[in-house]
Amino acid sequence: MSIGELIARARRLAAHEGRWMASLGLWATRRGHGVGAGDTAVGYARAQASTMYGMVFFFSIETVGVSFMLAAYPVAHLVMLILDLYTVVLVLGLHAAAVTRPHVVGQGELRVRRGARLDLRIPLDRIESVRHDLRFPDANKSEDGVLEVVIASQTSITVTLTESVTVVSLWGRRTQVRTVHCHADDPRTAVAAIRQLLPAAG
Known part of the structure; x- marks a missing residue:
């Protein structure tokens, strides 16, 4: 991998x-x-909320436990405390991204998203069917x-x-797709909203 590719990934x-x-x-x-x-x-x-909150609880307990274990080693204690706190915030941030960045139907397109990792814009006139x-x-x-x-572990x-x-993936890899499987908390309502805006519905 070239230096340019490493910089782009960073x-x-x-x-x-x-x-x-x-x-x-x-x-x-x-x-x-x-x-x-x-x-x-x-x-x-x-669908992922309970798992994410469970991870936050587990990592919080781990942070406290490791903090006590390394109390006699200030440098190691500080390094692990920073890493553990970052992990807790990261998990919360990933879930927050999923909550605040929903799929969006409207403005002539369907945006399929997965937190901060994916934001795929699909023009409504390219949608053949949705179910x-x-x-x-x-x-x-x-x-x-x-x-x-x-x-x-599911799509709906x-x-x-x-x-x-x-x-476009997180690392910049580009792929062509013609079928998209995604998840929604209320898939039937989501499907109805998309169908209502499809050109054929007009």
């Missing part, structure tokens, strides 16, 4: 860090990101032309496209 990682950190502020003030007037926000974070489709994908298997936006909406859209 910039993308820094941008990702900035997005989830900003999400903590949005979450605290009960605001959302990227949802305009007339848009429909489609939440998806509820409620509860699935539990195998994380070890992938299929060309298919994007799995999994939340809590399948969007089929008439032509491909480009997905």
Whole structure:
């Protein structure tokens, strides 16, 4: 990997860090990101909430325990305290990003998102069909032309496209997809909202 590629990846990682950190502020003030007037926000974070809060509790207990264990070693104590506190904030930030960055239906497009990692814009005129489709994908298997936006090991909406859209990963890798599987807290309502705005519905 070249120096230029390493720099590009570092910039993308820094941008990702900035997005989830900003999400903590949005979450605290009960605001959302990227949802305009007339848009429909489609939440998806509820399925992972218990897991994320459980992780926060576990890491908080670990932080206290390690702090006591390393009390006699100031340097190690400080390093581990910083790392442990960062981990707690990171988990909260990732969940905050999922809460404050929902999928969005409106403005001629469907935005499929996964926290601060993914923001895929799909023009509504490229959507061939959308349906409620509860699935539990195998994380070890992938299929060309298919994007799995999994939340809590599940997806509940399948969007089929008439032509491909480009997905850019966190590290900048670009792939073409024509089928998108994603999750919504209320998939039937989300599907109805999308169908209502499809060109064929007009």
